[in-house]
Amino acid sequence: MPTLTINDKEITVPAGVNVLQACELAGFEIPRFCYHERLSVAGNCRMCLVEMERAPKPIAACHMPAGDGMKIWTDSDLVRKARRGVMEFLLINHPLDCPICDQGGECDLQDQAMAYGFDRSRYEENKRAVPEKEMGPLIKTIMTRCIHCTRCIRFAAEVAGVEELGAIGRGEHMEVTTLEQAIDSEMSGNLVDLCPVGALTSRPYAFSARPWELRKTPSIDVMDAVGSNIRVDTRGREVMRVLPRLHEDVNEEWIHDKTRHACDGLRRQRLDRPFIRDEGGRLRQASWDEAFDAVAKRLKSKRKPEKIAAIAGDLCDAESMLALRDLMHALGTPNLECRQDGAKLDPTRRAGYIFNTTIAGIEEADACLLVGTNPRWEAPLINTRLRKRFLEGGFKVGMIGEPVELTYQVDYLGAGTDTLKQIAEGKNAFADVLKTAERPMIVVGTGALARPDGAAVLALARQMALDFGMVSEEWSGFNVLHTAAARVGGLDLGFVPGEGGKDLEGILDATSSGDIDTVFLLGADEIDMDRLGKAFVIYQGHHGDAGAHRADVVLPGAAYTEKNATYVNTEGRVQLARLAAQPPGDAREDWAILRALSDYVLKSPLPYDTLGEVRQKLIETSRTFAAVDHVAPAEWGDFAQEGPIESRPFALPVANFYMTDPISRNSETMARCTATFILPKQEATGTDG
């Protein structure tokens, strides 16, 4: 714990921090371009120069370890002169094109030039011009603006784990380049955030808004089950862009490209008014009143409530699932299902369906077994954490399932259940790795659970967790990795088959055979619509996707940016998304639609009229909803039924990272990414979808 004096203020800082961090801790701001907390230190921008006692010249604060007894000045004449000089050099070649630069208004160079720069130029020579580089559909480059901080190169190689960016040439001729290839990483959008100038900017967002025109709303992402903290920037009712928000335990300060760029899908194919299918089989516009009447006629006339079923989709918030659950319970139907992918999860024990280790907890693990999952596509931020842990060393990762390329070293063990059984019986070398590890973890993906014998696989995984010491007082290494933002919330509030109720498979069988003749789809688009048979389908959601095409009545709901809603991520962390823009047209918040519908359907409508009352009911349903942004350790216990396991490889749930839900399927940017990154690979391997 060195004690040093910064600007005559004495401060004791943790061992291992550098002078720049020590200055920050003491409350003195140090300007910087190349230094970034989460990347290795490069020390090449020289903007963080400070004066140190007995040093012959200013030192780079980012590169100097804080030592005991140091005396630092951050605002002396020497420092000011040094910074002004550095700034002047940086601006020799930086173009004065701020008025047409997308970074304008949120540019580190602009801000710091205001604070530390010189107010006129002394250079009359021509500026350097650098050709643009191709970096794919997400990143636009204006390389003349590059100041060579190398943050992008370090991020790509260290955090994203793709070595595709580099600097060729040297000195004034240095150029950051990808060799004209698109950056094939699901984390590439973060390069734009990292770039301190306007050299790398967001291509889809190019020239569309200025930062000061945007209203910023902190919210939660629903593109996967990680629940990344995001900031939604809106102008009017249009979502212009999505940026990450710092949350050390979830997404640190990164988000993946689908989170960031799928937001243009919110403008297309939206359901903005109710529709009813007429006699000719065409959907025609209707008023809310007509639509509710049509639904009520169907639901009320049922004397047999078991002929009704409800399925909740991947993007549903907890409030709407609660409202639908209550509505269905009031009607008396037990056929509820929130696992539209057919995963055989056991809702009885919370420990059996959440990511118990927690995302931050991955950093404490020392061995990991991935079962039927491709974390790079299912939860890129969990993959990033696994890589972060891997780079620290002493972390073995084994994988069972389809062989996919991850960004760390993986022992590929086998394709399916046979390998899993071998490990469980200790017949595989990786069993020893798990046995000797102090904090082993297992990650079961939906690829291992969404199959007829999924429950038995889950039971086997549970048994392995016990056998390999993954469950104890201070460590829980049993994890289920979900792909859908709605899943844990749905399981928490019991949107599952009641007594005698049918699960997904049962519902689809029954609709095919006609045993169930009314299905309520709450944003459920990923099921096989052909198997719904002749059933009357009510679809509530925000996009005209598979569900709406099949529906007989369409109720327009709100997308995740358009409602105040609760989501539970795969760790079981309850987080609140906030309304950033109003839903389009007649669309409404989802729980409110269901509450209104209950007036038509039930004798006594659902007992809540405000969001506060719904949340009160949520908390009454499950105490986990009471603590926002908090992960309570789930109690271990019995879950999942043992049974025969088929000898079959695990399939992966995500075939195309860029298109997994109605929003990303309707996003132009995601379509471009698919064309750039996914289709060429599929052609090369000859596989389809």
Added chain:
Amino acid sequence: MSGTARPKVTTFPAPNTGGFAFTEENQAQAQRHLAKYPDNNKASAVLPLLWLAQRQNGGHLTRESIEYVASLLGMAPIRVHEVAHFYSMFNHRPVGKYFIQVCRTTPCMLRGSDELIAAVKDKLGVGEGEVTEDGVFSMREVECLGACCNAPMVQINDLYYEDLTPESLSNLLDDLRAGKDAQPGSQAGRAGSEPLGGAKTLTEVGETGVAGYAFANGGGVPDAVRQARKAEAEAAKNEHQAGETSGKGDGKA
């Protein structure tokens, strides 16, 4: 290739070698370099391998040859591109059969390197980084080549030509174009970097007379030494012409 790749902890596009591959001889050379490093540090051999590739490719590197080296070493192509573009001894555009590097750092500049550059331009019509139309000569201005004693000097392919004047350089180029042998080293007739008028010190020959140090009567180098040197230079030249590919310093290992 032999050995296991270094643990791959990043993903990158597969190197596009475009059909470039080392000749059998160079392959053997490459193995000699690779053998110097442990398998998980194969990347250490990147510079000698790039140098081999440049030799094989006739004096410059192509994207394919760079990526071929990447594939040999299991490195991300961009990392090898970074190395190849950092060092000025790697050329990225074709060079002439005779690649003239004119030193222009201070001692050479003071002794007239500007005139040499002008002479090359006059004679061949090529400036910095250009190749003559017949592809025989190309010229580059470079920084210090470490022969300041004998400034001004140029390097043509692997050999140094020192104590040049525009005239002697012009004659030298004529000789090369005519396919005649050109004597490397000082063009002013001195041996090594001894003073121009002959050695001033160490002029006495010892009883046992170590050849390298024996200079008789201030009259220059004994014949035997001169011949030995000549033979050595000859051998080096033949070795080079035979396509011997190792760089300086390790050829005699």
